[in-house]
Amino acid sequence: MSWQTYVDEHLMCDIEGHAGLRLSSAAIMGHDGSIWAQSSAFPALKPDEITGIQTDFNEPGHLAPTGLFIAGTKYMVIQGEPNAVIRGKKGSGGITIKKTGQAMVFGLYEEPVTPGQCNMVVERLADYLIDQGL
């Protein structure tokens, strides 16, 4: 399985029970920010944004005062899981980022996808990767 297949079939898939409902974009990248695979609409992250995300995983609470920036768009940091998950919200949409052993899984969603559904999709794949040692 190539990384692109992971993104296309397991992140950009229909959310179970709701045909036609899916994340707006997703990606899997390494800890250093190198893109392993991404969906077509995934925005290009700037290097300092990637550094900010890495620092927040290592020191939880780093991004909360300033906000999480993705390609210049500001997301408000909400409750995540320290050293594991970063969650951000922007209006009725948002983002979930989960860190695995060697990668970070990103999922961005818009209305009518709910934060809970985005979490389920992103974290399920990330947990699978963690189990596989990736």
Place this chain on the structure above:
Amino acid sequence: MEPAVVDAGSGILKFNHALPEYGPEVIPTQMKQVPEDESSTDASLLENVIVDPVVRGFIRDWDAMEDLLSHVLYTGLGWEIGNEGQILFTDPLATPKAVREQLVQMMFEKFNISGFFASEQAVLSLYAVGRISGCTVDIGHGKMDIASVIEGAVQHISSRRFEIGGLDLTNLFAQELRKSNPLVNFSISDVEKLKERYASCAEDDAAYQKIQQACPEEQHTLPDGQVIKIGRERYTVGEALFQPSILGLELHGIVEQLVRCISTVSSENHRQLLENTVLCGGSASMTGFEDRFQKEASLSSSAIRPCLVKPPEYMPDNLSKYSAWVGGAILAKVVFPQNQHVTKADYDETGPSIVHRKCF
């Protein structure tokens, strides 16, 4: 069947079906442990042990909580075994993950419910007054939370929890009453009732100083017939929240704490937060508390003054005592029909940690 909404506090447990107009049923959370062996008929040996399942806001005694909840759900709400419905719980600020997971586990495994959702009390209190952003000052029996919420998400960095609450105010009241009525024996439940009836807040600091020197005394007859005098002690209790040094704690007063918490949020949100302040919790319904809060707020050091939110007219009058429950009832009507809650299938697939993913 309507989903059930349960707000388990340290002092009282609020529960009912999700009907915001009706308000919750209220029962005290404290339980008495009944000794199991019935062979000891000697009454003097039967010690009534008081059990507190909820301590300082968090569930500590899980067996007692299970007994309490089965009474509430099966007897109080009329659920039948085998046909359990959906339930929404409220969590205080900074609930440890383990506590949340254990609650979900207990609900799905012992009670076999079909759907679960949990939300933070601060967010729910704001929903009850029709806002999604603002700050809440929740003064409960066992704890006090100051939380800021932006668009339905609690900003944990700028929220603080204090381990003081109505319980400590009751103890203070008892202490003060014992000093001025040395010959009278008080029980804590009596003092609790006296506090709810008599405690008030002075109009401001200067008025409090005057009262400390001279205060009209009132006579009160306790249920066992003893007569006590209550004078300035009632104002001491009210003042304790604005000057925690009375309780022996080195903290700033409540309004100062609020302003400090808000200052850690980015400044574009300050106005939105401070102008939508909600007071909730039993102790916040003390006589004169709101007025004193407003007065202290106008003296506060921040550029934007905290302003209290007026609850909508269609809400019952004593909303501040039960606002977290009412908000829960409102949220339950939205979350369960839209299937955003944790279902039995989700729980079976993922386990208790699903509560962190789906409920916020």
